[in-house]
Amino acid sequence: MTTQQTTAGEDASAEASGVSEMSTFARHVSALLERTEYRCCDKGEDLEDIYRLRYKSYRLSDMVPENPDHIIHDELDEAPNCYKFGVYVDGELISTLRIHHVCEATPQSPSNTVYGDILRPMLASGASFIDPSRFAADPDWSRVFPQIPYLTLRLAGMACFHFKAPYCLSTIREEHAGFYKRIYRSEQIGETRNYPGLNYQVVLYRADVAAIRERSFNRYPFFKSTAMEQRMLFAKPLHGELGPLTILPTAKYFRDAA
16 A cells, blocks of 8 residues: 555656656666566465465555465465466565456456456456456565556556456455556446455456557556567466466567667
């Protein structure tokens, strides 16, 4: 929460300036992005680390009850349409995000669990969504790097482009809605409800990817990525093949080519 408020202040100043060149805020995010790597975590110590990071982050704000294992994990982590990521800066795990690609064939997702009455008819009509969840940032690193939410949520945008999903969902605390409305022009489509295992209620927002794409790229060029980066993050390895251990961001190639 503190992280989002800090970066939001910088971002609002950048928008108010109206300059066409990259803002100071965007330069700060882009500079940190060059020290960043993403890891898709399916097993081993990396996966255990992100489960522990979720717990560390959520317990600080009393978002979840205590548990003796000090991890946050649920059955949606094992869904076939689930991708779990660690975000590393200079080799240190600073944040994590879980992403579900939701369509009629693979409807498993946090938002569909709570708002199925709203989303299932959309899925039946052919809609598809990217549903990011379990965002967690290391509270120690959040004080050092207020850019963390942007580095992390960049993954959700890349998922939208890779899967050609027209909408991105956000099942969030109501007090965080301002961030999503400003950055993604998200609109509320679901009322306040309980979410299993959380100590607070959530609301459902939806962003129209096509409607905000060019605006987002112009104001936040660090959101850009190549198709290769997207494939490395989200394409499932063929049987017997190993996926990439780490993926380096590619936004800088668009800047260098400009």
